[in-house]
Amino acid sequence: MKYFFSIIIYISLFLSLGLNLKAQETEFDKLINEQKYEKAIGVILDDGTIETLSVTNLENLGYCYVMTNRYRDAEIVYSKLISEPSSSIENYKYYAEILIVGGKYNDAKSYFQKYLEKNPDDVQAKIRMASCDSLFNWRYLEPRYIVGNFDEICTKYNEIACTMSDNDVLYLSNRRLKDEEEFVQRNEIPDLYVFDTHQSMATKEYITDKYWCSSLVYDSISKRYAYSLRLIVENIDGFTLAKSKIMFEDKSNNSIDGLTLFTWEGMPENANIAHPAFANNGTRLFFTSDMVDGYGGMDIYYSDFENGVWTDPKNAGSSVNTAFDDLAPVIADSGLYYSTSGLPGYGNHDIYFSRIDGNKFSKSVNLKAPINSYGDDLFLVPYKENKYVVSSNRSTLGKGGFDVHFVTKLKEIKPVVENPDDTIVVNKLNIASFKTPKIFFEIDKYFIYDEYKEGLKSFADTLILYSDISVNILGYTDETGTEEINAELSNLRAKSVADQLIEYGVPSSRISYDGKGVKKDVTMDGFRYHVVIGTIRNDQEAEWYNQEIDNKYDITVMPFKKFYCYCIGDFDNSSDAEEISRKIAEEFDIDCYITSSYLGRCLAKYELAINRRVDFILYIDNGE
Incomplete structure (x- = not known):
């Protein structure tokens, strides 16, 4: 399998860099040869935890995590490996590669530098270190293409090297029809x-x-x-x-x-x-x-x-x-x-x-x-109008090994009418109205609250109905946190929404996503502001809080994490909320603060909350 592409080994980034498996035992070797990496992980962990494993077993474990696209786990393993006195200097290079996958370009660059101090003639490592600067500069570029699986061709085996023969697609595979x-x-x-x-x-x-x-x-x-x-x-x-x-x-x-x-x-x-x-x-x-x-x-x-x-x-x-x-x-x-x-x-x-x-x-x-x-990524070949195919062993798509993917040149939808409720008329010939949902996240989180899933499901149903529309999901964070953390978190937010759309039935070939890092918007339609006079775990105390304010204001109870916020007012800007907050504090001697919400869920740090979100960009795949 790993000699499928005969001129050079391509099965993974780490194999092509020369990472060799260390011998452990017959059972482990057999599992690796059969590409049963999850079972191989189990065999290794039967010998202990990451803290107690030998260097050899840590290297094997890191390899298996990479081959199963578990890069976060691989990062933990390699951070342990490089701290071991008997660990090879090569592990600095592999650790740097894993950090690149995680968008931690500055950290990756530092570990390439440490590796190059011992291997100053490794030109390939110098190129990879230069890649850290390039990737950092490219991270916020708007994508011009969308990539998806060529499902009729792809299997869990290898498919590669497409070419067009009149109306036929020719490709290579190491599978055979049973x-x-x-x-x-x-x-x-x-x-x-x-x-x-x-x-x-x-x-x-x-x-x-x-x-x-x-x-x-x-x-x-x-x-x-x-x-x-x-x-x-x-x-x-x-x-x-x-x-x-x-x-x-x-x-x-x-x-x-x-x-x-x-x-x-x-x-x-x-x-x-x-x-x-x-x-x-x-x-x-x-x-x-x-x-x-x-x-x-x-x-x-x-x-x-x-x-x-x-x-x-x-x-x-x-x-x-x-x-x-x-x-x-x-x-x-x-x-x-x-x-x-x-x-x-x-x-x-x-x-x-x-x-x-x-x-x-x-x-x-x-x-x-x-x-x-x-x-x-190999052999970018024109397929049909505005479409290409590419052979790749990328981890985010595919069914295993190398796969053939569609590459579609994107044409951004130009709104004919843009209404205040975010309804966009796609084009004049086919009046298909799209309402893109708003989805916000808590600080340092990327899971989707149930309050937002109804709108996302409706959006997915519309995408399924109009098969010529694709979507690019852009994830954002507020300005707290380091650049590396924000890059990773924004990508995870976009990915979580993409995964939810796929779960709702939207083909993965019509979805792309990208983490864009920090957003610094200050207003947004539909975003609400409130004065919070109490936060507790019980949602049945509105009467008590009403007594505290002499029943002068209406109280709304909204969920916030594992708590409930008792809120006054429903304002479309924070300045109105701040004015009411001052009045309540002076009149009733209550410590209150401002919160924001969307679809009835409170969001922390109201001045930054609108930036912890995803945006949707719609495209017509077959447009001119």
């Missing part, structure tokens, strides 16, 4: 699948029984495929793989004899030639290679078909290639999409874009979240 309902894991060698508009499956087994295929591309002009293939050489220990080569095949072909080798005069025999991508109506081929004249690792090259032969390849140059692996080229949108581990980014391999003008390439630009993630 019967009409169930897929099973085949082995480490991927099959090549065709997914057509009728949702049927077929495989090119005459290729994958002989070769390990790591990518493919189709040219609609010449009607031919190009495959990245490695010959499988069986031996007593199983099999080995020959160097990667590119082979062409006409679409009408259905046998191994129809494959022809991509070659040029003087092509080195000991180099990997992989990841083909057609350009210029099939007369130019981009590919990746580790030829000795490159910048390092795998570089991107291109060759032109002239006078019946392929020309000597040209390196795409320093605007594209780095000292590390530059992979998965895709030609689209007048430029080159590709993945690299040699530039700052979110994860191990991020997707970048370079505009092409003849033989010139512009400086590459990171496509940022949500296209890029803290995993590996």
Whole structure:
């Protein structure tokens, strides 16, 4: 499984960085090989708690937490690991990676620095440390895309390297259909699948029984495929793989004899030639290679078909290639999409874009979240109008391993009418009114109160009814707390709302979320202010409080955490509430204070409460 992508190991960020499992016992090794990480966690914890486990077991436990996307638990384990005298300095680097996932960029940077003090020549670690600054600067950018699962393709196994073949989608997977309902894991060698508009499956087994295929591309002009293939050489220990080569095949072909080798005069025999991508109506081929004249690792090259032969390849140059692996080229949108581990980014391999003008390439630009993630992101391929597909092992989506995801270019809804009650008319042709709910949170909390769930359920029902609308959920905090805490908390608030919408039936492919950190609004429609004259655990004491104020004001009882607030007034601004508070304090000698509420629930720190919330941005997926 972990050799699914044959040129480089991609299964997780930590495997690609070189984290090796330490031997513990046969049962544990078996569970890891079977990817039963939760059970492996149980085996480790049977030996003790985090405070008592050995360094070896802590490293194994941290690995399992990462593989199950339990990054908070992994953070606790690695914070313990780096305090152990016998712990490897490598654990500082892994701890820094986990802190990046948690949005703690400054802390991550400090641990990269500690690691680099002992390993000053680790260029990759320097790039990851630079990523901390980039991610900090990118954290509040408005997303231009929404990402969701390609559910018809994805399974708990690996799916990767999509290409379009007229109306069909071609991809690789290491699963095999057992019967009409169930897929099973085949082995480490991927099959090549065709997914057509009728949702049927077929495989090119005459290729994958002989070769390990790591990518493919189709040219609609010449009607031919190009495959990245490695010959499988069986031996007593199983099999080995020959160097990667590119082979062409006409679409009408259905046998191994129809494959022809991509070659040029003087092509080195000991180099990997992989990841083909057609350009210029099939007369130019981009590919990746580790030829000795490159910048390092795998570089991107291109060759032109002239006078019946392929020309000597040209390196795409320093605007594209780095000292590390530059992979998965895709030609689209007048430029080159590709993945690299040699530039700052979110994860191990991020997707970048370079505009092409003849033989010139512009400086590459990171496509940022949500296209890029803290995993590996590869092969951004145009699918349909305003849609792409991408292969990724990101933890926040997918069914397991690498999956294929939709990427939809967003078009923000321009309100035709915006009413005071937040009703937005989506467009003039289809008068669909959306009322976006308001959801507020307590200090340091991200769970959703029941009072807000009714509005959220109504919103979900409307989204389900209008399937061309997607939503981006933006989480915010007030200005208390550190920058790192606010970044994480705002993301958790947005995620909790996204999870609730999914639970209500909104497809995950139409939902994105992002934590935006601190908000500093001072007013909001629908937000109410009150004077609190008492807070107790009992909600049956209104009569007693009425006697305290000589029945001069009406009292409303509202919940607040595990208490009840006895409130006077219902004001749309805090200044009116403050004036009444002064009068009550002077007349009745009562210590009172101001609170705020929304939908009948009190919220602490009224001057900041409106900023502890989520906002909703609506998009038309298929708009121009």
